[in-house]
Amino acid sequence: MSEQYILSIDQGTTSSRALAFNKAGQVKAVAQSEFRQIFPDAGWVEHDAIEIWDTTLACCKDVLADLGAENFVAIAITNQRETAVVWERATGRPIANAIVWQDRRTADICNGLKEAGHEAMITEKTGLLLDPYFSASKVGWLLDNVEGASGNIRARAEAGELAFGTIDSWLVWQLTEGASHVTDASNAARTSLFNIHDNQWDADLLDLFGVSAALMPEVKDNAADFGTATTAVLGVALPILGMAGDQQAATIGQACFKPGMIKSTYGTGCFVLANTGHKPAASGNRLLTTIGYRLKGETTFALEGSIFMAGAIVQWLRDGLQLIDDAAETQKLAEAANPDSAVTMVPAFTGLGAPHWAPDARAAIFNMTRDSGKADIARAALESVSLQTADLMRAIADDMAAAGMDVPPRLRVDGGMVANDWLCQNLADLCACPIDRPAVTETTALGAAMLAMLQLGWFDSLDALGESWALEAQFEPQMAGEKRAEKQDLWQAALQHVLTRI
Numbered sequence: 450m451s452e453q454y455i456l457s458i459d460q461g462t463t464s465s466r467a468l469a470f471n472k473a474g475q476v477k478a479v480a481q482s483e484f485r486q487i488f489p490d491a492g493w494v495e496h497d498a499i500e501i502w503d504t505t506l507a508c509c510k511d512v513l514a515d516l517g518a519e520n521f522v523a524i525a526i527t528n529q530r531e532t533a534v535v536w537e538r539a540t541g542r543p544i545a546n547a548i549v550w551q552d553r554r555t556a557d558i559c560n561g562l563k564e565a566g567h568e569a570m571i572t573e574k575t576g577l578l579l580d581p582y583f584s585a586s587k588v589g590w591l592l593d594n595v596e597g598a599s600g601n602i603r604a605r606a607e608a609g610e611l612a613f614g615t616i617d618s619w620l621v622w623q624l625t626e627g628a629s630h631v632t633d634a635s636n637a638a639r640t641s642l643f644n645i646h647d648n649q650w651d652a653d654l655l656d657l658f659g660v661s662a663a664l665m666p667e668v669k670d671n672a673a674d675f676g677t678a679t680t681a682v683l684g685v686a687l688p689i690l691g692m693a694g695d696q697q698a699a700t701i702g703q704a705c706f707k708p709g710m711i712k713s714t715y716g717t718g719c720f721v722l723a724n725t726g727h728k729p730a731a732s733g734n735r736l737l738t739t740i741g742y743r744l745k746g747e748t749t750f751a752l753e754g755s756i757f758m759a760g761a762i763v764q765w766l767r768d769g770l771q772l773i774d775d776a777a778e779t780q781k782l783a784e785a786a787n788p789d790s791a792v793t794m795v796p797a798f799t800g801l802g803a804p805h806w807a808p809d810a811r812a813a814i815f816n817m818t819r820d821s822g823k824a825d826i827a828r829a830a831l832e833s834v835s836l837q838t839a840d841l842m843r844a845i846a847d848d849m850a851a852a853g854m855d856v857p858p859r860l861r862v863d864g865g866m867v868a869n870d871w872l873c874q875n876l877a878d879l880c881a882c883p884i885d886r887p888a889v890t891e892t893t894a895l896g897a898a899m900l901a902m903l904q905l906g907w908f909d910s911l912d913a914l915g916e917s918w919a920l921e922a923q924f925e926p927q928m929a930g931e932k933r934a935e936k937q938d939l940w941q942a943a944l945q946h947v948l949t950r951i
Contacts, residue, residue, distance in 0.1 A: 487546060588664070612630050705722070706914075739752075790821065794813075835880065867890070
């Protein structure tokens with residue numbers, strides 16, 4: 450019998466990808482296609498949802514052709530979260546471009562709701578802060594502002610002629626030729642419209658944001674029957690059996706199945722998720738309480754902290770300052786830098802994420818002297834990622850302790866940046882905990898595939914799935930406590946300078 454594969458769709462912010470995984474979790478084929486980033490106005494970020502679908506479909510067909518469509522048994526989907534699409538049910542055509550998670554056009558709407566005192570209720574129901582980052586205000590904006598007559602659009606929404614979805618829903622609709630309008634619990638939890646405690650679209654939240662219930666998809670477990678991709682679309686009929694938002698999928702791919710296990714993904718930004726088990730942990734540090742995954746109707750919760758700039762800092766060193774030609778050069782520069790240098794970077798190029806949530810903060814470099822050079826700046830850039838991670842790790846430990854949970858001092862890492870051994874060691878040194886880098890680094894796509902494997906019955910439990918996780922390298926703390934404290938003091942002083950200038 451031929452080897453069987455899961456077709457895992459990884460639809461990201463800048464590219465669409467398709468990967469083939471075998472039962473052992475090994476990648477057997479990959480296709481990738483970038484698509485346009487659309488910036489119609491300051492702070493606005495859009496995607497053409499049709500272009501997302503076209504690039505996704507092309508990647509899927511390439512991978513199916515590479516290994517033989519007859520050898521695939523299921524589809525899994527992971528996606529950029531919070532990005533909002535509204536489309537016509539009759540035609541499957543979007544009413545406008547998708548509004549991307551990075552988009553800030555609804556800041557005034559969110560500020561108005563804050564001033565009216567609604568944030569506490571939203572946080573209580575959703576675990577989220579009141580911010581344009583999440584989908585709810587984007588959907589309301591689309592219903593009110595699509596060119597042509599907002600009243601007509603709203604009437605069509607109320608009449609059930611339109612559908613809303615995050616990118617997972619959009620892809621399933623297209624794959625199934627409109628037969629399935631669904632999402633999963635992890636994506637639903639990022640909309641600010643879903644009550645994470647009773648696992649339902651919330652009438653109060655829908656009313657607050659001006660979103661019709663008739664727009665909303667059915668919410669399913671992360672391993673479930675989401676519908677069947679048709680032969681007419683894909684060339685082969687395949688069931689869609691696993692789905693999760695990208696950061697939750699990475700948590701599953703890292704096998705963080707026990708309370709207290711933490712993963713951190715280093716891409717353009719950085720997202721740290723900690724499994725808190727079947728009980729949500731409220732944050733006293735402005736972290737997000739969110740759904741990690743839901744299986745067989747049982748919800749596992751997580752705490753999440755986001756860092757806006759991680760790999761994007763290295764891109765800035767390359768493209769903005771032109772200090773390097775290739776991202777890999779940062780490791781040699783960091784190794785060559787003066788270890789006693791006090792140069793400190795606060796990379797608030799697009800504000801600061803958790804635990805500060807300071808969108809108006811701006812980047813700065815401190816403590817440069819005449820002998821400071823590009824090696825010191827490169828080292829400070831990488832250290833800023835580690836120092837922000839350390840802040841989040843302390844915030845997570847504090848929140849979990851307040852909830853009566855212990856946090857094992859260990860962090861599993863993935864994403865493009867962690868190929869840099871110096872960064873991984875620096876993370877261990879500044880977070881004061883071991884850093885585990887897995888053998889399979891495609892953890893996001895793997896996590897989605899693992900959900901499909903669970904639904905197929907290839908594995909009978911999360912524990913069985915977790916046994917396939919393998920360590921590639923481990924980094925133990927080596928920095929002296931006094932040196933770590935000195936770095937932390939410099940970082941906190943620099944942070945305060947930036948925050949007080951807002």
